[in-house]
Amino acid sequence: MAATAVAAAGGIAATGTLGGDGDGSAAAAPSGPARTAAVRKTTLTRSETVDGTLGYGEATPVQATAGDSGGANGGGGNSEDGNGAGGAKDTAPTASTGTLTWLPAEGEVIGRGDPVYRTDEREVPLLYGSTPLYRTLGTGAEGKDVELLEKNLAALGYDGFTTDEEYTSATAAAVEEWQEDLGRAATGTVAPADAVVASGARRVADVKSARGGAASGEVLAWTGTERVVTVDLEAQYEDLVEDGTEATVTLPDGTTAEARVTDVGNAATAKPSEGGGDSDGGTDEATLPVELTVKEQKKLGRYQAAPVDVTVAAESREDVLAVPVNALVARQGGGYAVQAVTGTGVEYRQVELGLFADGLVEISGTGVTEGLKVGVPK
Numbered sequence: 001m002a003a004t005a006v007a008a009a010g011g012i013a014a015t016g017t018l019g020g021d022g023d024g025s026a027a028a029a030p031s032g033p034a035r036t037a038a039v040r041k042t043t044l045t046r047s048e049t050v051d052g053t054l055g056y057g058e059a060t061p062v063q064a065t066a067g068d069s070g071g072a073n074g075g076g077g078n079s080e081d082g083n084g085a086g087g088a089k090d091t092a093p094t095a096s097t098g099t100l101t102w103l104p105a106e107g108e109v110i111g112r113g114d115p116v117y118r119t120d121e122r123e124v125p126l127l128y129g130s131t132p133l134y135r136t137l138g139t140g141a142e143g144k145d146v147e148l149l150e151k152n153l154a155a156l157g158y159d160g161f162t163t164d165e166e167y168t169s170a171t172a173a174a175v176e177e178w179q180e181d182l183g184r185a186a187t188g189t190v191a192p193a194d195a196v197v198a199s200g201a202r203r204v205a206d207v208k209s210a211r212g213g214a215a216s217g218e219v220l221a222w223t224g225t226e227r228v229v230t231v232d233l234e235a236q237y238e239d240l241v242e243d244g245t246e247a248t249v250t251l252p253d254g255t256t257a258e259a260r261v262t263d264v265g266n267a268a269t270a271k272p273s274e275g276g277g278d279s280d281g282g283t284d285e286a287t288l289p290v291e292l293t294v295k296e297q298k299k300l301g302r303y304q305a306a307p308v309d310v311t312v313a314a315e316s317r318e319d320v321l322a323v324p325v326n327a328l329v330a331r332q333g334g335g336y337a338v339q340a341v342t343g344t345g346v347e348y349r350q351v352e353l354g355l356f357a358d359g360l361v362e363i364s365g366t367g368v369t370e371g372l373k374v375g376v377p378k
Contacts, residue, residue, distance in 0.1 A: 032341060032346050032375075033339055034375075039338075039368060039370055039373075040370060042320065046313075046356065046357040047311050049312075050233060050310050051232075054229055054303055054307075054308050056226075061208075061221050062218065062219060063217060064100065064117055065119075065192070065193040098215040100209055100210070101118045102115065104207070105207070106204050106205070109203050111201045112125075112156065113152075116220075122182075123183065124195060126197075126202065127149070128200055129197045130197075131144060131145055132192070132196075133194070136191045138167060139172050140167060142165050142166050144165060147165045149171075150167075158174040161174050175188050200224070201225045203222060203225045204221075205222055207219070208221065228292060230290065231291075231292070231310055233289075233290050234288075237288075237312075240314050242261065244260060245260070246259070247259045247312045251303060251306065252303070252308070255299065259293060260292060260293055261291070261292050262293045264290050265290070266288070267286045267287065267288050321369075322361060323360065324361075325360065329348065335350060337349055339374055339375035342373070350365055351363040
């Protein structure tokens with residue numbers, strides 16, 4: 001991954017070399033400069049530009065299950081936190097297999113209530129939430145998973161029940177109506193294989209199975225529906241990003257879009273090249289997976305996947321005095337000066353350097369004030 005500093009402190013191209021004893025005293029300039037620039041007060045922001053990829057983010061797998069919604073009533077056992085078997089994934093638990101009779105197409109967007117796939121002509125719809133269904137739910141069941149189901153039923157237009165953590169006879173009646181609309185047996189109970197849970201609408205990235213195959217294992221992989229930018233950030237730039245960091249994304253056609261860091265992963269080792277090691281013959285470098293979201297999706301144009309440049313603000317200084325970098329003159333013995341032009345003449349004034357950015361450099365020192373004229377090359 002390439003990274004380019006907009007301005008660097010090293011390798012300064014100074015206008016010349018100033019002689020003298022190096023004790024910091026001002027030395028008279030032999031003649032006035034041909035061109036000047038004013039010391040100005042400004043905000044300097046140093047940035048880093050890194051390689052990124054525009055797409056829909058990392059795809060997650062969806063596991064197909066057959067199951068049977070006509071199983072035993074799920075009244076037994078409460079769920080205090082609704083987490084069940086571990087963290088939330090876009091999967092359903094394993095059950096007996098059936099036959100896949102329908103699958104969505106690659107690129108298709110699946111929303112709440114839409115079928116994710118069909119098993120033996122039974123629709124398995126998408127529900128929104130953070131916890132997969134992990135047990136059969138029926139009258140008497142209590143827990144976060146019950147509330148998740150009821151919230152989805154309400155969002156799909158079913159009513160007559162209270163949205164809470166209790167599965168009542170009114171919930172069962174709404175479930176029966178839902179099941180009838182799906183063309184399924186109206187049992188009033190919901191088994192783990194009856195739906196797939198995800199945090200929101202999903203876009204099909206890859207179809208892994210085919211109609212007529214067994215309804216088991218990974219059948220498809222999907223992503224979110226909005227395009228995001230991902231970056232494998234070199235570990236040396238780790239301090240540049242955190243949740244909320246703003247960045248500018250430059251597309252292949254030169255247009256830009258504003259982005260914000262929404263996820264920063266843990267440092268990982270970069271994948272080795274085919275020849276072993278990196279392309280320069282060195283060792284693999286640690287990288288940090290970073291994801292950025294772009295609020296104004298229209299600014300991404302029609303690009304669905306593309307390499308992009310991501311510019312991140314690395315450091316910012318407000319209300320500092322700055323001059324063009326080429327106004328600096330290297331002092332013999334070390335340090336830098338500027339050629340100050342005043343009403344009484346021209347002299348060199350020693351300066352301390354600060355932040356470099358956008359062709360400017362922060363300076364400070366005795367006699368360095370806003371508006372001071374300094375010499376610069378033609």
